[in-house]
Amino acid sequence: MRSPLLNKLSVIFGPRPPVSWLLLCFVSVLALIAVFGSSSSNSLDSVTSTPVPEIFTNYRRLKEQAAVDYFELRTILSGSSRQRELGLCGKERENYVPCYNVTANLISGFKDGEEFDRRCEVPRQGSWCLVRPPKDYKIPLRWPAGRDVIWSGNIKITKDQFLSSGGVTKRIMLLEENQIAFHPEDGLIFDGVKDYSRQIAEMLGLGSDSELFQAGVRTVLDIGCGFGSFGAHLVSLKLMTLCIAAYEATGSQVQLALERGLPAMIGNFISRQLPYPSLSFDTVHCAQCGIVWDKKEGIFLIEIDRLLKPGGYFVLTSPTSKPQGSSTSMKKRNMLTPLEQYTEKICWSLIAQQDDTFIWQKTADAHCYSSNKKNDVPLCKEGYDAPYYQALVPCITGTSSKRWIPIQNRSSSSDLSSAELEVHGVSPEDFFEDLQVWKLALKNYWSLLTPLIFSDHPKRPGDEDPLPPFNMVRNVMDMNAHYGGLNAAFMEERKSVWVMNVVPVRAHNTLPLILDRGFLGALHDWCEPFPTYPRTYDLLHANGLLSHLTSERCGLMELFIEMDRILRPEGWVVLSDKLGVIELARAHATQIRWDARVIDLQNGSDERLLVCQKPFVKK
Numbered sequence: 001m002r003s004p005l006l007n008k009l010s011v012i013f014g015p016r017p018p019v020s021w022l023l024l025c026f027v028s029v030l031a032l033i034a035v036f037g038s039s040s041s042n043s044l045d046s047v048t049s050t051p052v053p054e055i056f057t058n059y060r061r062l063k064e065q066a067a068v069d070y071f072e073l074r075t076i077l078s079g080s081s082r083q084r085e086l087g088l089c090g091k092e093r094e095n096y097v098p099c100y101n102v103t104a105n106l107i108s109g110f111k112d113g114e115e116f117d118r119r120c121e122v123p124r125q126g127s128w129c130l131v132r133p134p135k136d137y138k139i140p141l142r143w144p145a146g147r148d149v150i151w152s153g154n155i156k157i158t159k160d161q162f163l164s165s166g167g168v169t170k171r172i173m174l175l176e177e178n179q180i181a182f183h184p185e186d187g188l189i190f191d192g193v194k195d196y197s198r199q200i201a202e203m204l205g206l207g208s209d210s211e212l213f214q215a216g217v218r219t220v221l222d223i224g225c226g227f228g229s230f231g232a233h234l235v236s237l238k239l240m241t242l243c244i245a246a247y248e249a250t251g252s253q254v255q256l257a258l259e260r261g262l263p264a265m266i267g268n269f270i271s272r273q274l275p276y277p278s279l280s281f282d283t284v285h286c287a288q289c290g291i292v293w294d295k296k297e298g299i300f301l302i303e304i305d306r307l308l309k310p311g312g313y314f315v316l317t318s319p320t321s322k323p324q325g326s327s328t329s330m331k332k333r334n335m336l337t338p339l340e341q342y343t344e345k346i347c348w349s350l351i352a353q354q355d356d357t358f359i360w361q362k363t364a365d366a367h368c369y370s371s372n373k374k375n376d377v378p379l380c381k382e383g384y385d386a387p388y389y390q391a392l393v394p395c396i397t398g399t400s401s402k403r404w405i406p407i408q409n410r411s412s413s414s415d416l417s418s419a420e421l422e423v424h425g426v427s428p429e430d431f432f433e434d435l436q437v438w439k440l441a442l443k444n445y446w447s448l449l450t451p452l453i454f455s456d457h458p459k460r461p462g463d464e465d466p467l468p469p470f471n472m473v474r475n476v477m478d479m480n481a482h483y484g485g486l487n488a489a490f491m492e493e494r495k496s497v498w499v500m501n502v503v504p505v506r507a508h509n510t511l512p513l514i515l516d517r518g519f520l521g522a523l524h525d526w527c528e529p530f531p532t533y534p535r536t537y538d539l540l541h542a543n544g545l546l547s548h549l550t551s552e553r554c555g556l557m558e559l560f561i562e563m564d565r566i567l568r569p570e571g572w573v574v575l576s577d578k579l580g581v582i583e584l585a586r587a588h589a590t591q592i593r594w595d596a597r598v599i600d601l602q603n604g605s606d607e608r609l610l611v612c613q614k615p616f617v618k619k
């Protein structure tokens, strides 16, 4: 915005005075005012109680105004009338994840694993900057090759971490020049991931792991997933597997899984609940995940109980209980005792045990907890379910929920029955319409994801459509997912992507519906950074999020910088919202160097699309 003074000057000098003149003139004006003003200002400041002659206040106001104008002029000069683009952060921030500062947490006295907790209340330091990619960063390979081969320059890992440490599940990597290859058939404590998965299926009484889906197992929470090979295999069986692991500064399991295009997020429940509602997952899996389950009076098991759907499974593989002859098998029984006690208290039954693997099943009977004589774990107060990083609670949740439906009683079709929809207060008509809207929207978006839309002549009549997508897309984040309609549309269109469905904390909480559909998702407060590593998503989508956020306490600029951090170079952003807020977003997008184009949907509404691409900035 131009100030009145600047306009006045423009009139004096004509419409476009040389910039140096303008600056000279301003400096003179400033000097003049300083001379006039200084004679009066001393007396003014000391005797503020006495009436101030109006002429002096005018001088003062003029002086302040001139300073503002001078500043504005400087900005205009340096930025050539555009707002200044943000600079890149230093090299030390290449793998920066806000809210996870282990050093600071240790200084503050957190220990016993709590130093790896998410703490967003600690103010972030430094000025705004954009996280830069590592020197050797390369765009990830397409699926399916990219699932098994990644560029080693893209992730932060030490040579030692390849070779030693880090548990047995991590030994499946081979270094090939600048690539890391994962061979699911080699190595691992088990004879390969496929055998392991078949073993679990057999322990559940199934003929093979391809029957897991029909048996009601559709979503798996994999705690400490190694490098994601188990999840990669389950995905091929149509089971959605979300990997969670605590923040790791190097060799992060979450960063590696996402780099392979597998669902993962940073998550840690050492002191606080995970950001998922109760009754979220069909199975929770832990293979040497490093959690001491019988610590803290079994509170970690209670958190797993909260997350599991009725009749769901907890699969634990732990070589510490490896039987080695009859004498140690006694020892094994003793070691399991505390775990067995806790699991009995919370109504789980050990349904199978083979080698190092144990499978418990959560009860399908909501009354079990109250009728269980061994149980001294109380039920939580009615209506208690506030999963946004609340403290862990030593009580049972979900038993009075309308969503208490055993996974074995699920309808066999992959989408929800009308009875299941009714539980969420959604009518089948609304639900169907939502899907139709998103199928159409996805068609539109998909054809727009090409650098052609940023050219001066985006498309000429008669031009062929570019082959969509121009770019590679695997990891998608829907930042305001509503019913998960975009995810459903992706599946209907058989696009090989997965979607992290995010439901903002102060929006209508549709996350239970999304999870019941067999999709993945998390609650998130978009005034805070998302718990993921930089460059982990290929496409960010937000419908109506910006207008929702403009009424909140946080700034849009922080959100855009965070989106830039999450997005890989040459990744895409699709925002749809009201015209006004889209214009504002476009200004922000330009400031963080994205290519951006506003698209009018031409359907008579004031909704606009903003399609952006993050450039591959190297310096």
Ligand SMILES: *[C@@H]1O[C@H](CO)[C@@H](O)[C@H](O)[C@H]1NC(C)=O
Binding pocket: 101, 103, 104, 107, 125
């Ligand atoms: C983490 O905290 C330490 C100690 O307060 C500080 O020196 C450091 O700059 C912080 N790191 C980041 C990335 O903010």
Ligand SMILES: *[C@@H]1O[C@H](CO)[C@@H](O)[C@H](O)[C@H]1NC(C)=O
Binding pocket: 404, 405, 406, 409
């Ligand atoms: C689940 O199905 C079984 C067998 O059909 C039935 O007895 C049981 O009542 C069902 N449970 C619920 C909670 O619907």
Ligand SMILES: *[C@@H]1O[C@H](CO)[C@@H](O)[C@H](O)[C@H]1NC(C)=O
Binding pocket: 441, 601, 603, 604, 605, 607
């Ligand atoms: C225009 O299209 C958008 C996105 O597909 C949709 O949300 C909106 O309801 C449409 N408006 C009208 C008036 O049809």
